[in-house]
Amino acid sequence: MARAGTRPTSRDVAQAAGVSQAAVSLVLGDKWRGRVSETTAERVREAARELGYRPNLAARNLRLGRTRTVLLVVPALTTEFFGGVYTGAARVAARHGFGVVLYPSPEGVGPARDPFASAQAALDGVIASSMAADALSAIRGDQLPLVMLDSDPRGSHGAVTVNLDIGDGARQVADHLLALGHRHFLHLAADVPSWTFEVRAQELAARLATVAGTTLRTAAAPISIEGALTATEAALTAPQGRRPTALVCDDDKLAAGAYKALRRLGLRVPDDISVTGVDDLGLATALDPELTTIRLDAETFGERGMAALLAVLEGRTPEEGDIPVELVVRGSTAPATP
């Protein structure tokens, strides 16, 4: 019988089953083939069930020197996007017997506390979104295997990177709007220092530049409905050249804010102005009209990130190549009216 009040240990199970602790470890660790008889094994399993034995993970982790746990560092969970990333990562992890611990970098002011101290868990590796920029310095210090999501492959100092093909997304948006006859653009850009958003801006500008007579203005806004509202309103009321007929937003949430600004200004979507977003959150179809946007496959993103980390941990070479993105055309874009 186990000592009262404390969790049963493998030694308690051993005593109950009349075997040594080592035998318990072998049986429960599924390494007993040819080492323990089937009847004894069953006796051990029965005793473990009886006592409600659960292995002490701290002890196991200490013994093995690895934890089969990885940390996923993401920005604050203000949309469901990183929920999807987590889901994908956790699914792949589970298939390999790994667990995923989430560390959303604290929202608002102040630098991130040390994510490792906060997670408290011993870790085998880290997947980090570059958007959780403030948490990255703490991560750099540790020499844990690291996979970066949405990060400049050239600037990652050898860390493995997994990216959505965000540049292609920008090109698809540009081509779609150009094909509809739009020539005057406003880019509502996320006011977040991130490689991703830089790439979007560059690719958008580059693509538009291939057509003569196009204009492109940029307005920056924090990623929030309120922020997008004020930024859009300011950009469109300031009399500055031709009024744009297309509004390219870095994010669905920004687009939602833009919708409100346009409504206030008396501009109709898409008749007076076309609007596009990025992400394809639930929000995109909640808007009226529904938003034309770049669909980012969050779960695949998470899956690929986790797969890459597992590859690193097992000494394999991670899969190469960006994750494709897809333009979803809905009601917020229409031919330009001259």
Added chain:
Amino acid sequence: MARAGTRPTSRDVAQAAGVSQAAVSLVLGDKWRGRVSETTAERVREAARELGYRPNLAARNLRLGRTRTVLLVVPALTTEFFGGVYTGAARVAARHGFGVVLYPSPEGVGPARDPFASAQAALDGVIASSMAADALSAIRGDQLPLVMLDSDPRGSHGAVTVNLDIGDGARQVADHLLALGHRHFLHLAADVPSWTFEVRAQELAARLATVAGTTLRTAAAPISIEGALTATEAALTAPQGRRPTALVCDDDKLAAGAYKALRRLGLRVPDDISVTGVDDLGLATALDPELTTIRLDAETFGERGMAALLAVLEGRTPEEGDIPVELVVRGSTAPATP
């Protein structure tokens, strides 16, 4: 010098500083006042910094028998709500030197895998949302300290419960709409077996019953924009008594779907029908017109949940009382037109 290739241990630090491992533990554990001289302590800290020493958490957890880590079990992260819960919980946890590990129960088909196996981390306690119903059976087995969020206090078998005052929310909605002259209601209910939603339905019905001549119909829908759309459309096209002038939704997301259905049916919000939600997600202000809704303070929810768990862990009595909720009146509700 530490053995090459492996992480430095406290023993390596001790050797580098010319002291015993015990002294390192004392200094770095901040328990050295009166036991180690300031100069020696500084030497130890310097050596630790030099070697890049990080304590092995698995070893520490094993030694201490506690991990200062708790698990937060939530439904799939399909809205930002539980992101807020996490933020609140993590904030309080950090103040007490605890970490929070998130376990979103897997979306879609199939029962949850064992959350403990997946988290892989040794845990001191659990906070679980009752909405992650499928994960609860696995939790029940362990005798870890448990705090339930949004759960029937009478049905929780002695587990501590922390609840939003969701019944009061339903009453506030009812009173608001009744005051606007509405008498014919449709309740768009979340098709999720959860105590919370039962309470809402009961309180709504009870409050409406206090006024003569009111009618209340109910339509159930899965919590998604699509689901709400079809359910609402079906409920309003089936010719069944008076057409409701008020649509009470269990959730902002349901309201978003309802908006779309109403638009298809040619009904204007709020002129033809008033709509309310619950949550006050970002979505609520993205809708046109903005949604009158019950604001749930997700962060306070998380804070209170974590505070309650800490109380249990420290043998104190958790704070009592439901968390107040607040009706936020926006443009989706207006006086009933006779």
Added chain:
DNA sequence: CAGGGGAAGTGTTACGTATAACGTCTTCTG
């Protein structure tokens, strides 16, 4: 000058697990 007591440490142990290395006993083979 005896000895009480604080400062400044060190030696040792245990936490619970997984596994390497080592014993038996039985059975099979040449």
Added chain:
DNA sequence: CAGAAGACGTTATACGTAACACTTCCCCTG
């Protein structure tokens, strides 16, 4: 029938940390 080869275990150990129980030195007090 000798001895090799399984079958079925056990014993012992290490992982890295925190903390208890000691020791030593020195200063102060009566």
